[in-house]
Amino acid sequence: MATRPREAASHPGGEPPEESGRISDSTVRRLSGYYRVLEELTGDGKETISSYQLAGLGGATPAQVRKDLSCFGSFGKRGTGYNVRTLRDEIRGILGLNRRWRVALVGAGNLGSALSQYKEFRKQGFEIVAIFDKSRKKIGTVWGDLEISSVESLEEVCRKKGVEIGVIAAPASASQEIAERMVRAGVKGILNFAPRKLFVPDQVVLRNVNMAIELESLSFALK
Amino acid sequence: MATRPREAASHPGGEPPEESGRISDSTVRRLSGYYRVLEELTGDGKETISSYQLAGLGGATPAQVRKDLSCFGSFGKRGTGYNVRTLRDEIRGILGLNRRWRVALVGAGNLGSALSQYKEFRKQGFEIVAIFDKSRKKIGTVWGDLEISSVESLEEVCRKKGVEIGVIAAPASASQEIAERMVRAGVKGILNFAPRKLFVPDQVVLRNVNMAIELESLSFALK
Numbered sequence: 001m002a003t004r005p006r007e008a009a010s011h012p013g014g015e016p017p018e019e020s021g022r023i024s025d026s027t028v029r030r031l032s033g034y035y036r037v038l039e040e041l042t043g044d045g046k047e048t049i050s051s052y053q054l055a056g057l058g059g060a061t062p063a064q065v066r067k068d069l070s071c072f073g074s075f076g077k078r079g080t081g082y083n084v085r086t087l088r089d090e091i092r093g094i095l096g097l098n099r100r101w102r103v104a105l106v107g108a109g110n111l112g113s114a115l116s117q118y119k120e121f122r123k124q125g126f127e128i129v130a131i132f133d134k135s136r137k138k139i140g141t142v143w144g145d146l147e148i149s150s151v152e153s154l155e156e157v158c159r160k161k162g163v164e165i166g167v168i169a170a171p172a173s174a175s176q177e178i179a180e181r182m183v184r185a186g187v188k189g190i191l192n193f194a195p196r197k198l199f200v201p202d203q204v205v206l207r208n209v210n211m212a213i214e215l216e217s218l219s220f221a222l223k
Numbered sequence: 224m225a226t227r228p229r230e231a232a233s234h235p236g237g238e239p240p241e242e243s244g245r246i247s248d249s250t251v252r253r254l255s256g257y258y259r260v261l262e263e264l265t266g267d268g269k270e271t272i273s274s275y276q277l278a279g280l281g282g283a284t285p286a287q288v289r290k291d292l293s294c295f296g297s298f299g300k301r302g303t304g305y306n307v308r309t310l311r312d313e314i315r316g317i318l319g320l321n322r323r324w325r326v327a328l329v330g331a332g333n334l335g336s337a338l339s340q341y342k343e344f345r346k347q348g349f350e351i352v353a354i355f356d357k358s359r360k361k362i363g364t365v366w367g368d369l370e371i372s373s374v375e376s377l378e379e380v381c382r383k384k385g386v387e388i389g390v391i392a393a394p395a396s397a398s399q400e401i402a403e404r405m406v407r408a409g410v411k412g413i414l415n416f417a418p419r420k421l422f423v424p425d426q427v428v429l430r431n432v433n434m435a436i437e438l439e440s441l442s443f444a445l446k
Binding site: 023025029033035036040057058094095101113117118121126164172173188189195196205207209210211213214216217218219221222223 | 246248251252254255258263280281282319320324334337340343347387388412418420433434436439440442444445446
């Protein structure tokens with residue numbers, strides 16, 4: 001049996017490539033892109049799409065699109081292309097977006113506020129069930145229908161609410177300690193917005209969104 | 224003359240590797256990490272740091288740290304390590320952070336609001352000089368000391384204010400058109416927060432911050 005060639009995964013944060021079964025992280029990232037295009041086309045009422053069109057909108061080649069989608073079975077018909085709604089639903093399932101994830105947000109600053117109001121978040125199944133901050137001024141205030149809790153109660157509240165994903169929107173200096181406390185509270189995945197390389201046990205999935213690094217990479221290239 | 228081996232650059236958005244001179248994009252990203260650590264240590268009053276310590280905090284190996292820094296000349300002393308402040312200032316210069324960049328922000332939603340208030344932004348020399356939105360409700364309102372302009376005046380205002388960097392915090396469906404208008408207005412670099420692959424001419428530097436893709440990659444890995 002031939003083995004499928006694996007693409008090099010791209011990891012700006014420097015993590016080792018993470019794989020689930022045979023699907024590489026870079027394939028998952030392209031699927032995210034296709035998913036977003038298909039979501040939009042569904043909204044526009046479009047019924048079918050060719051691999052050429054999907055490639056153009058998703059930023060890949062048609063051959064890449066066909067290869068990516070072939071990993072999960074045959075969705076397309078020769079000559080007519082893919083059914084937009086069916087393909088969207090399939091990818092949604094593959095990405096784990098057809099279920100709800102219980103999310104805790106740590107850091108009720110500007111970024112935390114933007115994240116808590118980010119509609120896409122909830123739409124894709126990420127439901128913020130707890131918000132934490134260390135500031136006495138913020139603890140007890142209400143955002144949407146959630147009261148901001150003291151970060152000191154992080155483990156207790158996360159366990160009680162069955163939090164699965166932790167989002168770190170706190171200052172860099174506090175981020176490693178928060179990550180460790182999330183891990184102790186049984187969180188399985190962490191999305192880190194703090195500009196700091198975090199260390200977590202192998203069984204915890206870590207993803208980083210680092211705005212500062214992108215800005216500095218931009219500034220360097222423009223210099 | 225021996226050529227320096229180049230590392231593979233990591234590009235989640237799928238762009239081709241971008242190089243300025245002989246420094247790879249992945250080296251630049253690590254320099255960003257070291258810079259942040261050094262900034263914090265300067266604040267803490269620490270005077271010297273070894274490559275081991277910098278590696279531990281910056282998420283690289285000591286050999287990698289020494290190799291990265293050797294690209295720009297010799298900053299360290301054997302036995303005593305690097306002077307924190309000197310090294311910070313050197314990296315700041317390398318990354319182009321010792322100058323000011325004139326930035327236009329398009330999209331005055333939650334994300335735009337968080338960005339406009341993000342202190343690190345200004346601290347690193349990225350100064351927002353114009354904010355645009357298409358909503359009649361937002362145009363004319365004042366954020367900080369800036370009045371939100373109509374996106375229809377994008378080219379005119381950007382040219383007049385000498386904008387060099389454009390930040391896209393608008394919906395995905397509008398992002399490509401905004402990018403094209405920024406390019407026409409003479410913007411040299413774009414930081415894109417919209418979950419859409421953008422196409423820009425080669426001479427324009429594009430960086431992407433894609434929260435949704437990171438979340439979906441997290442969801443996939445946890446599934």
